[in-house]
Amino acid sequence: MENMKRTATCGSLRASDDGKSIILNGWVHRNRDHGGIHFINMRDRYGETQIVVDEDAPAELSELAGSLKFEYCIAIEGIVRKRPDTMVNPDMPTGEIEVSVKKIEILNTCLTLPFMIEDETDSNETARLKYRYLDLRSGGMQSRIILRNKVTWAIRDYLQKDDFLEIETPTLIKSTPEGARDFLVPSRLHAGKFFALPQSPQLYKQLLMVSGFDKYFQVARCYRDEDARGDRQLEFTQIDMEMSFVSKDDIFAVTEGMMSHVFKESLGVDLPATFERIAYDDAMNLYGSDKPDLRFGLAFQDFASFVPGSDFSVFKSVLESKGTIKALVVPGAAADYSRKKISDLEETAKTYGAKGLAWMKVTADGLDGGISKFFAEQAKAITDGLNANEGDLILIMAADWKTACTSLGAVRSRLGKDLKLIDESQYKFVWIIDFPLFEYNEEEKSWEPAHHMFSMPQQRFIETMESDPGAVKGDLYDLVLNGYELASGSIRVHDPELQQRIFNIVGFPREIAEERFGFLLESFRYGAPPHGGIAAGVDRLVMIMAGKSSIKEVIPFPKNSAGMSPMDDSPARVEGDQLQDLHLQVVMPPEEK
Known part of the structure; x- marks a missing residue:
């Protein structure tokens, strides 16, 4: 290998390199024998180059070239030459040249592949995760991991220039409730005690504000013991930021500038200087979601005003019980949506608690189908009021406010x-913006924080917070991109007494709060500054930028949907002496004994 170290990469050679003697290192991607001439596509992470063993090459070299299989790791020495005009490949950056091979060295052979390594594979997920090191050689995976690197580099570049400090926080911390289960780490030195892996650096970044580091960020690893799904993993990465002496407008400005820099540097895409803002109540009322996809319209409209003049008792009873009735006009969809297709939409709505989905179609003569007979006399008022035209489909949802919004939002x-x-x-x-600070848990009959317990209530609600928790709006916010919650943050509580009032509302008496969060509350008594922050998911951001629907496509070594790694077979059992050192005993569930 000493004399066969690469002098160029497989993606770097161009017509201007014609005549150069070079050495390439990489993998065999293709090998074709055309009547004694061997055309081999050689690949590394920089690209692909066609190398050629000509028909007049020495027999030993030709025989060696013929023995090369997919994914053999090789080194070659040769001369760069321009391809004939008729042989130029415009789809390859190196398509104007090829390399005439003078020497080949096999650095390592390769077993029969479990799947072909292409730009994008149709192999099943289990195989891709079991042989992830092979999957990561594919063009698609490599481009996405490279994009991830560009994104994190651009984040650091932008924030460093804005005087932020990147500061690491601990990964062995005290277990504190943050909405999901903690991963626990037993202590060998302190029997019966446990560290936890951080669900986020929340408490520590607030402590950094108390410490006087007024602009903090971290590309932070976080851990939550919860079920995996397309845009969620047990371990994930977030862009964590916290700032002192700021309002939410300051945090918005930094985040908007950072995102614009990231998209420009990573994709060459220009974003608007500022992003639209929608209050939580309006987002739910218009789109049925607190993370609406605004790449298309279809906003909801109120249908309640048409109900009193009808004889449709179902809708009237909903209004009598203080419910909500919303309509969704789907332009030009009447002809395409049969009763069966509408029934499919109804099943989608039922997934979110709806009991049904009413509908009508707009015709030249008025309204037809579904519940139209109950509204025949109001047909013109309805079509005018909803701005519905001939050929449109009207879908109507009647339920309590949240069910009506979320179920029609799913539709x-x-x-x-x-x-x-x-x-x-x-x-x-x-x-x-303007999220509720608290949410009522019907099962537990108690109030819970909508985001987390350290979010500041808006000033106008502080005096009446205990008497009417449901009305309190928090100084908290989410950044949504293409229907995904990309980032979440808030202005934090920095007054220990106000923090205790919030603890009381969500069922954390003073003694329990001191036990779990005493170190944070104590720090607030030493001149804690007003502060706030935000955290954005790196995995989700790169997933959206890459046009994918699963974060597994942008994480080098993800877990599967069962939270396991087929590649290294983790999680796995450990030896008894390891458990003994940690003062632990494993008790298996009855069904697994």
Whole structure:
């Protein structure tokens, strides 16, 4: 190998290199024998180059070339030469040249592949994760991991120039409730005690504000013991930021500038200087989601005003019980949506708690089908009021406010995909603001924080917070991109007494709060500054930028949907002496004994 170290990469050679003697190192991607001439595509992470063993090459070299299989790791020495004009490959950056091979050295052979390594593979997920080191050689995976690197580099570049400090926080911390289960790490030195892996650096970045580091960020690893899904993993990475002496407008400005820099540097895409803002209540009322995809329209309209003049008792009873009735007009969809297709939409709505989905179609003569007979006399008022035209489909949802919004929101999302209303080339950011600070848990009959317990209530609600928790709006916000929650943050509580009032509302008496969060509360008593921050998911951001629907496509070594790694077979059992050192005993569930 000493004399066969690469002098060029497989993606670097161009017509200007004609006549150069070079050495390439990489993998065999293709090998074709055309009547004694061997055309071999050689690949590394920089690209692909065609190398040629000519028919007048020595027999030993020709025989060696013929023995090369897929994914053999090789080194070659040769001369760069221009391809004839008729042989130029415009689809390859190196397509104007080829390399006439003078020497080949096999650095390592390769077993029969479990799947072909292509730019994008159709192999099943289990095989891809079991042989992830092979999957990562594919052009698609390599381009996405390279994109991930560009994104994190651009984040650091932007924030460093804005005087932020990148500061690491601990990964062995005290277990504190943050909405999901902690991963626990037993202590060998302190029997019966445990560290936890951080669900986020939340408490520590607030402590950094108390410490006087007014602009902090971290590309932070976080861990949550929860079920995996397409855009969620047990371990993930987030862009964590915290700032002192700021309002939410300051945080928005930094985040918007950072995102614009990231998209420009990584994709060459220009974003607007500022992003749209929508209040939580408006987002739910208009789109049925606190993370609306604004790449298409289909906003909800109120239908309640048409109910009193009808004899439709179902809708009237919903209004009597203080419920909500919303309509969704789908332009030009009447002809395409049969009763069966509408029934499919209804099943989507039922997934979110709806009991049904009412509908009508707009015809030249008025309204037809579904519940139209109950509204025949109001046909013109309805079509005028909803701005519905002939050929449109009207979908109507009646339920309590949250069920009506979320279930019709799920129908809207499905229609956006089914009717191909989404402009896939767009990146549509929107801030969702004015979230409720508290949410009521019907099962537990108690109040819970909507985001987390350290979010500041808006000033106008502080005096009445205990008497009417449900009305309190928090100084918290989400950044949404193309229907995904990309980032979440808030202005934090820095007054220990106000923090205790919030603890009391969500069922954390003073003694429990001191036990779990005492170190943070104590720090607030030493001149803690007003502060706030935000955290954005790196995995989700890169997934959206790469046009994928699963974060597994942008994480080098992800877990599968069962939270396991087929490649290294983790999680795995450990030896008894390891458990003994940690003062642990494993008790298996009855079904696994």
